[in-house]
Amino acid sequence: MRVFHTEKSLLHAPDFYFRRGKRIEHLERAERYRVLRGAAERAGHDLREADAHGLDPIRRVHSERYLDFLATAWACRDEIEPGLDYVLPSHFARPEMHRYPEGMIGRVGFHMADLSAPLYEKTYEAVLASADVAVTTAEAVLDGGHAYGLCRPPGHHASTESTGGFCFVNNSAVAAAHLGAKLGCKAGIIDIDVHAGNGTQIIFYERDDVATCSIHADPSAFMPYYAGYAEETGAGAGAGHNLNLPLAHGSGDDVYLDAIDRAIGFVTDHGIGALVVALGLDASEHDPNGALKVTTEGFRAAGERLGAVALPVAIIQEGGYLSEILGENLAAFLGGFDSARG
Template identity: 45%
Template sequence: MKVFFDERQLRHAPTHYFRRGAAMPHQEQPQRAEILRDMLIGEGFEISKPQDHGLAPIKAVHNPDYVDFLPTAHSRFVASAGTEALAIPTMHPGVRRGKEPKDIHGQLGWWMTDTSTPLTEGTWEAAYWSAQTAIETAEAILAGDRAAYALCRPPGHHAMRDCSNGFCFFNNASIVAHHLTRKFKKVALIDVDVHTGNGSLDILYERGDIFFCSLHPDPATYPTFYLGHADETGEGEGEGTSLNLLLEQGASQDDVLAVLDKGIEAIRDFGAEALVISLGFDMAVDDPLAAVAVYPEGFAEMARRLAGLNIPTALVQEGGYLGPSLADNAKSFLTTFRKATQ
């Protein structure tokens, strides 16, 4: 199984964000990727750098104006607000009517939904190469590989078509799924991160050629809120191609695996020819953002069941934060998936 990662992804270095009204240390740290990288090396995975595929694959799923906003946004913010200020939005348009303003503070509110995606000096470079890592994985699948893994950081599944959200800037998994439609008529994207794949849902909701399934606690009471309800099944050509499978907060490992089986069955029924996995390890019982109770052996079983679909698969890293079992969970899933797809 090929693995892709670029060290430039470590350059996004947020210090803090606001949660429930209080400033706290930011959970999405470069160390996450370093832990996963070191585990991969220790387990004999060969890590390659991605090629530069440019902006076109990113703009194929994101609003081009949003993409073009990001490269200079941090420097423009610093020029306006100074180096001590946190580059987050403090003004929001509410319901999306109106027009993008030209002032940087207004633009932050237009293109960014919350405080969890503060811009730092290295954010653009990290997000760009995170997306390129994902695209390289799609290219490997298009070239005939059975499985490939993108160690993406920052993650992507909360990023919507035209805004950042929930630690995410570019929706790497949706970029991969769209890229795979160059060869495959039917692609499935399953999100096993503990949080709703709300950005993927937003991007893919009217797509009939990409089936989207997300496992997560009820968004009525658990972040990222708003999207991911059971009655959201797609619109237009995408009617029936979105599936949100809700978990109880505190769900056991067996509960999670039972819901996963429902997602796998739906993917088979869809007739998917290729698979993208939004791979989050924050379903772990000891993750800092834990809401359910999966252990290393549970991640291994998830890998076996997903590999059992027996179709070309791109794995795209999402969440999984600095809990004590992060490396063990990643090792369990990825070594099991490698063995099952050799």
Template identity: 40%
Template sequence: MKAFFDARQLGHAPTVYFRRGAAMPHQEQPQRAEILRDMLIGEGFEISAPRDHGLAPIKAVHNPDYVDFLPDAHARFVESAGTEALAIPTTHPGLRRGKEPRDIHGQLGWWMTDTSTPLTAGTWEAAYWSAQTAIEAAEEVMSGARAAYALCRPPGHHAMRDCSNGFCFFNNACIVAHHMTSTFKKVALIDIDVHTGNGSLDILYERGDIFFCSLHPDPTTYPTFFLGHADETGEGEGAGKSLNILLEQGASEDTVLAALDKGIAAIEAFGADALVVSLGFDMAADDPLAGVSVYPEGFAEMARRLAAMNLPTALVQEGGYLGPSLADNAKSFLTTFREATR
């Protein structure tokens, strides 16, 4: 199983963001990718740099005007606000699809917005090459490989069609899923990051050819809030093609695995020809943003069950932050998946 990574993804280096009303160190740091890259090297994975597939695959999923806004956005902000200001939005256009949470922090976000995607001088290049890395993994699978892994950073599954959100700028997994529909008639995207794949839900909600499933704690009380409720099952051609499986906060490994089995069963009923996995290691019990309790062997078991679906699979890295077991969790999942798909 080949892995793909581009060092230009390390250029996005935000320092702070606002959470629960206070500025704090930003969780999505370049070191995350370095830890995962070094684990891959240590475990003998072949790591290749992606080719440049251009903007077309990105604009096929995202609003082209949103994509075109990003390349010079930081420079324009600095010219207007100066180098000491933090490039985050402070005016807000209105509401998006979703539901108002009960949690006060979620309610503030419902009426306000997300501060977790500050622009830096290296943001555009990092986000662009994160997307290219994902597309290269898709190309590998479309060319006949059983599986490929995209070490993407910044992550993507919170990015909606026309906005950044939750550390994410481009929705790499949705870009991959859409790209793969040129080869496979039916594609499934399963999100096993601890947070709702809210951006993926937004993008895919009316698609009939891509089935989306996300495992996550109840968004009425857990970030990213708003989207990911059990009754959000798709609209139009996408009716019945979205599945949100809700977990209790602190859910055990066995509970998470049982939820994964439900998602796998739904994907098999859909008749998917190929699989995309939004792979988050923040399901770990010791992750800084932990919401459930999965351990290294649990990640290995998740890999076994997903590999047993016997589908061409693109693994796209999402969350997993600087907790003590990050490398161990990645090693457990990725080496197990590699062995199971040889």
């Protein structure tokens, strides 16, 4: 399988974040890039550097003022407090607050959903490079094939105007919108990360160009808390285009794979011409998140099922955190996928 990546992923290296009121070691570590790349190399896949594609593909899913914020936040950090090592908000815009602030200190709280995604000097460069991996992967499958994009930082919690959950630019959304635009078809996203793909849901909620399905652990007391429920099915032109499949915590391979079958049925029923798999590996039984109990063989079977979808498929890396088995799970998924493609 063609595997697209960029060493610029290493430029964003957060060392801490705030989780449940505590400052703790960051889960989305730069080391993930090395582990995932190493596993793909050892499995014999065809590694290639991503090409640069600029901002236009990203503009299909993010607002101009949000992209301007990402581009300028570091340079304007002294407006918040002189001498900062990272950019994070101290206030957050609530839904009932509607004035867009001019100053950077207010814009930070408008465009950041939580305290999990500190922005550093090189973060923007890494984020654009990660989006380039997604676009390069989408470009590579326009002829009907499949490829894997090792995107880091991940993207599926980033919404039209907001970071969140370690994410800045929604790589899976960028890839799906790119496929739809280039192929002149509706695209689908199946998100199998253990967390609901709330950013992806928000981006496409009122659009009919991308059908979205997320399989995840029940968000009632689990990130992202405020989205990912079964009753959220889309609105306006996007009515009926979103399917959430929240799973009981502790669910294993059988439940996960049944949900993947349902997701495939849902997106193909929408007449899609291309598919993005938002590949989180944090449903693993060994992931530090610990919410689901998917085995390595479960990831292989997931790859087999998704590989059997006879469409162009861009596999985009989302979450999945350091454990002894992270690389093995990636290799199992990609191996299962390849075996189904024949």
